[in-house]
Amino acid sequence: MSFQVFGIAVSRGVAIGRAVLVASSRVDVAHYFVAVDQLQAEFDRLLRARDAVALELETLKAELPEDAPHELAALLDVHLMLLHDEAFTGGAGQWIFERHYNAEWALSAQLEVLARQFDEMEDDYLRERKADLEQVVERVLGALAQALGDAPAPITPRDFAGEDPLLLVAADIAPADMIQFKRSVFRGFITDIGGKTSHTAIVARSMDIPAVVGTREASRLIMQDDWVIIDGDAGTVIVNPSPIVLEEYRFRQRQSELERARLARLRHTPAVTLDGEQIELHANIEMPADAEAAVTAGATGVGLFRSEFLFMNREGELPSEDEQFAAYKAAVEAMRGMPVTIRTVDVGADKPLDRLTVNELRHEHVLNPAMGLRAIRWSLAEPSMFRQQLRAIYRASAFGKVRLLIPMVAHLSEVRQILETVKKVQQQLTDAGHAYTRVELGVMIEIPAAAVMLPLLLRHVDFVSIGTNDLIQYTLAIDRADEAVAHLYDPWHPAVLQLIHQSIAQARAAGKGVSVCGEMAGDPDFTELLLAMGLRSFSMHPSQIPAVKQRVLRADSLRLAAALTRVLESEDPRGTAERELASARTGTAVH
Missing domain, CATH: 3.20.20.60 (Phosphoenolpyruvate-binding domains)
Known part of the structure; x- marks a missing residue:
């Protein structure tokens, strides 16, 4: 279903691509790209962190006193089940191998996907398991943080061959992250907060890529991999556009490129x-x-x-x-x-x-x-x-x-x-x-x-x-x-x-x-x-x-x-x- 999100136009032009969500977390998450020859090692780093958390949970369960409430053991079982679910580590692995995300970013991206699935469940009990999922993710992120010595050196590739253009969507983007993203693959930015002279807006203009800020709800409404158009002139974001709308904006994109070439x-x-x-x-x-x-x-x-x-x-x-x-x-x-x-x-x-x-x-x-x-x-x-x-x-x-x-x-x-x-x-x-x-x-x-x-x-x-x-x-x-x-x-x-x-x-x-x-x-x-x-x-x-x-x-x-x-x-x-x-x-x- 196509819909629009409105915000503040801060960097002109049109960008078309797939949405990449940077989820908010109570734990600080590093966002960087991993070299091709390091992708398997990065996935193995994620698996080691998962196994460390699993061992910790199993130890806790084994050491529960006899008079411990039954619900506590059941809760640990739920966390272990989530931890070993293929949708959890397998899904995060896809972000690593297909998008070259570091393990922390891949995990937070997969959390965003799974959390939306929980939100759409009709059963109240199942819907409330989202909190358990968040706790499990934070445990794994903590384990990754303890093993930072194994992390690969960040790279900022300009593009990945064969990939669709990517647009970054976030509640906000810290200046430190903006420096990491500055020469990477993103063709545009969308944030929930910010104004015309917020740091995200300034850096987007310095990169000469379209951006819309102050959308309030974009990071909640847009899903990972949605096709998105950023209209940086009107301050409008179009999600899952129709073929007619998509072609119109591609024409505007080409016109903008011609204007840039003329000014150059x-x-x-x-x-x-x-x-x-x-x-x-x-x-x-x-x-x-x-x-x-x-x-x-x-x-x-x-x-x-x-x-x-x-x-x-x-x-x-x-x-x-x-x-x-x-x-x-x-x-x-x-x-x-x-x-x-x-x-x-x-x-x-x-x-x-x-x-x-x-x-x-x-x-x-x-x-x-x-x-x-x-x-x-x-x-x-x-x-x-x-x-x-x-x-x-x-x-x-x-x-x-x-x-x-x-x-x-x-x-x-x-x-x-x-x-x-x-x-x-x-x-x-x-x-x-x-x-x-x-x-x-x-x-x-x-x-x-x-x-x-x-x-x-x-x-x-x-x-x-x-x-x-x-x-x-x-x-x-x-x-x-x-x-x-x-x-x-x-x-x-x-x-x-x-x-x-x-x-x-x-x-x-x-x-x-x-x-x-x-x-x-x-x-x-x-x-x-x-x-x-x-x-x-x-x-x-x-x-x-x-x-x-x-x-x-x-x-x-x-x-x-x-x-x-x-x-x-x-x-x-x-x-x-x-x-x-x-x-x-x-x-x-x-x-």
Whole structure:
């Protein structure tokens, strides 16, 4: 039966494929792919874990005291029966051999399949056995966790020959998992929660694949292996589509691919407006390897290297100074002399570290991590870690142009502490004989307080970068990852536009560099508006550069600036911008 699920459109385009469900579990489950020559060994690892749990249950049963309730022995028998059922391990084995899932992922995927079968049973007693199944799965997952030394090294294949395209469906996808999935087989994402600037949405856009978030019920309604269409333009998910609908969307897919190919021809075209203004189009990256994609897309630098992703998937261990230095150096060298702006670690909110580290950082019981000990607040609270990261960044500056960006600054006292720490780090490097060059210091404008006090901040820094995602969130008091209030997240809100305009104007007046590195920078709907405000440096995911460059090439910045006042004073800024700024754009196609 075909049906539709509606959510929030966050990454454009159409994706068609089979659903892969990542089930929620009370036990953390690793999700990665296994090499072909390791599949049998991975299945054997699952069988060993199953046998260990079976032995444990049989021992418990044998050691039951004589006066133990009969129901307890019967319950252990049920668990043993489920454990040895072919649908349990055999089904999980299919996920391993056919999809190359690791054992933990295969087991949680099979749990999802079997749990739905239990839900559909008419008999109340049988239906309630789902809880027993969940307990058995958690026991086996625990056994797998105890034998992690046997686990194979993860791989992230781009595709498996002969496989159908795969779409990932989950209640939510942790940032650490997104990094694992980033270069794998998935052609699209669907999540129950999230908003336009939640982490899943941002990474989906960076991968240039369709995604719909905030669907609420998708992971419950969609079943493993269902054929699914993601309409990333409309925010619609179509499950088990009819042949007519499927063909229509395949046609749209082909059209989208042609449009991408046309825009790709702009790669070597300088980003210059019709009136001769040179525009910087930089890239946002998460890992050093992303720098190559930035160069390929025609980026003129890296405007945001999110260094926190070097800190994830590490089981509580922070990266060493040498490890960080190697990563930053690799990104700098890959950019071939173009500037690389490295943001110091920004953990917290939607990007926690793994559980062990989060507990150590006192995040475990924080009710609102977006307002808690995160970003520069955490760095200043962990001075040894902060100095270590700064030393790695400064050492990388010997291999190219590096700029240092500090997130979530709100107080002058923080800036003074940062400057003092930088001096200590420079002295440490000099004493150790490490080479480094001058590194420009910048702060992110993402808290309204920073935007309001910007003239004071500009006395102490070389540049500013406006992080529109958090600036909107904090200005409008909206959790950007909460689908319940996602409709209130409005980049066109007059207060947001005023803060962005004032920040750009004040930075330019002070002769300091200013860029926008939030999602607004990569959205072509905002390109003319930001140009009108005087912005000349944009930073976005590499996949977004061609579409923004096309808007730049068609724009006349002088005519745009003349229309800006009417947009900012309007009660309907979006509607006014569409009317006023469109007249300052040429309709001539760019080839």
